[in-house]
Amino acid sequence: MSAAPHDARRALAAIALALLSALFFTQTYVLNRAIASDGGHWAWTASLRYLITLPLLLPLMPWQGGIAPVWRALRAHPGAWLRCSAIGFVGFYVLLAYAADSGPAWLVAGSFQFTVIAGMLCAPFVHRHAPPGDPRRRIPRAAFAIGALIFAGVLLLQLGHAQGRMDGAAWIALGCVLGAALLYPLGNRLLLRHLERSGEDLNATQRVFGMTLASQPLWWLIAGYGWTQAGAPAWPQVLLAGAVALSAGVIATILFFQATGMVRDNPAALGAAEAMQAAELLFATALGVWWLGEAWPHGIALWGAALVVAGIAAFAWMVARPPAGRAPDPRALRTDRGA
Known part of the structure; x- marks a missing residue:
């Protein structure tokens, strides 16, 4: 079996896993919107997800390499783990939870799709100390062009929903979501680079557990802020946050980390896997209409959704047909165990 077809199949498998993770990630927008509609405070929405995620991960660890290697890694480099988790988990989710009451679930999901190009923009920063010939130091032009197409669709969605106008609160919420879209892939890529x-040698589940554990002190501080502002959370908010923790904090995050770990040394495929999160827009639209009674996108917003779908298809086509005559980097063929 030649290396190129193997590499293409690995990239397509990573895309499939990333699409599946997008389905579970979508619960974040829909459930957070439901919490916000019931008056739940954003600080509790954010902190409860990760406070609940930690005990949910514990039963998985004996079958996923154990806790001991993670604990050794944390003790050896506590600053690196705290920095990566503060960026990729805490900063990301605080901003997303704060923006949850800004509009329909599909609108927040659409804004978050800035991540399809944000991750690629991070590459020169994350790999600035890599050897000059390392392809990860460069932004892959074809992948960036497709990501820009997807983001253009996102912008059309925003314009369609706002009917060409956005008030101050909407712009603040949009800024929060765009910030979250940058911090999530940045934290993940920084951790992969550190490891x-x-x-x-940590697999996807161990990386998620390590970042969740490292971020716990910050989450308790945010929970304390939520207590001073709104008192104890209501039980419906706790239950919905628990559902987000299971769906997005455990299942979706592990799937996403597995997908990106599989293609960490293939810049185009890594960008494609990250861009599959754009499918959250489609899932959030359907769930928001079905469960929360939100309106379907229409007019210019519908054209935006079509661009997102086209971009996803273009990414799958691109990684399935590697450039002729170019030998893949053998590091791209490693399993996630080597990530």
Whole structure:
């Protein structure tokens, strides 16, 4: 079996896993919107997800490499883990929870799709110390062009929903979501780069557990802020946050980390896997209409949704047909165990 077809199949498998993770991630927007509609405070919405995620991960660890390797990695490099989790988990989700009451679930999901190009924009920063010939130091032009197409669709969605006008609160919410879309892939990529440099061998579940554990002190501080502002959370908010923790915090995050770990050394495929989160827009639209009674996108917003779908299809086509005559980097063929 030649290396190129193997590499293409690995990239397509990563895209499939990323699409599946997008389905579970979508619960975040729909359930957070339901919490916000019931008056739940954003600080509790954010902190409860990760406070609940930690005990949910514990039963999985004996079958996913165990806790001991994660604990050794945390003790050896606590600053790196705290930095990555503060960026990729805490900053990301605080901004997303704060924006949850800004509009329909599909609108927040659509804004978050800035992540399809944000991750690629992070590459030169994350790999600035890599050797000059390392392809990860460059922004893959074809992948970036397709990501820009998807983001153009996102902008059309926003314009369609706002009917050409957005008030101050809407712009603040949009800024929060765009910030979250940048911080999530940045935290993930920084952790992958740290593990590569340290030589520590952690799989996707161990990486999620490590970042969840490292972020706990910050989540307790945010929960304390929520207590001072709104008192104890109501039980419906706790239950909905628990559902987000299981769906997005455990299942979706592990699937996403697995997908990106599989293609971490293939810049175009990595960008494609990250861009599959754009499918959240489609899932959020259907769930928001079905469960929350939100309106379907129409007019210019519908054209925006069509561009998102076209971009997803273009990414799948691109990674399935690697450039002729170019030998893939053998590191791209490693399993997630080497991530």
